[in-house]
């Protein structure tokens with residue numbers, strides 16, 4: 001048996017006894033269900049994803065249901081998962097699949113990766129797991145297994161390292177039982193070859209694993225070079241009616257928190273006070289500061305301070321200021337509005353009773 005076959009055979013043998021079979025997306029495997037699970041799992045742990053996945057599937061059982069849903073509903077069901085571009089891309093791709101492909105997923109890699117948010121690994125997973133095709137995948141779990149097994153140096157975000165890992169992934173993808181192999185290598189990374197404290201004594205690949213041989217498992221894959229994150233200071237103008245309703249603004253589709261709802265964000269305290277004065281008639285002196293909070297994004301740290309302004313029930317926008325009513329709206333907070341809300345804003349709204 002060649003080393004190529006031995007790798008896949010060892011994994012498949014292990015998978016038959018120890019692979020996961022209880023995950024919700026492993027049942028009734030359709031391209032749509034696999035796709036949604038792969039997108040949710042891109043930056044998020046399985047245990048976090050499961051309840052989000054089940055709610056999402058209950059709301060949108062088919063790609064058609066997702067395509068015709070309002071964006072606010074899609075983003076609402078994503079609230080708490082983070083990386084909202086994933087949800088916007090899912091929605092856009094669902095529309096394209098329905099409009100251009102008659103509601104059916106394309107059955108080749110090139111057409112799949114042309115859809116928004118579907119990269120080569122996600123396309124490979126859809127093809128292998130739901131369509132009986134053969135294509136390598138290289139998600140975070142697979143990168144870790146291959147980088148350790150071959151002691152591949154360097155951060156996988158670098159092109160040369162990524163190319164090396166893709167070549168290894170392609171090399172080991174078998175021609176039979178491709179779906180099981182694909183699931184097996186993902187499962188091994190998730191349950192055995194874990195990021196910290198891999199359980200090598202139970203690993204089917206231990207006999208030839210380079211990282212284990214040198215007891216250097218957690219050095220692979222290489223870490224992303226760390227740069228200090230810059231801080232960005234922002235002020236949120238939080239207008240609150242006597243009834244408890246809060247004024248939220250739908251953010252532009254692109255950029256941080258695109259398409260989500262949040263109190264208007266200003267670059268300094270004075271602008272936040274002026275915004276409240278001009279738009280809901282609260283004088284700058286009546287505005288007051290709330291408890292600052294922070295949130296860490298991939299590229300920067302947000303340091304935010306709420307500026308509160310309380311207004312009467314019938315107080316609304318200044319007639320001199322034109323708002324698109326679709327983008328600026330009063331919301332009651334009980335229950336939490338059924339629109340997309342960034343997690344820090346959900347926390348802010350929950351503390352209004354203490355702060356405001």
Ligand code: SF4
Nearest residue numbers: 193198200203206209
């Ligand atoms: S032997 Fe250990 S480090 Fe190597 S692939 Fe298996 S779990 Fe990962």
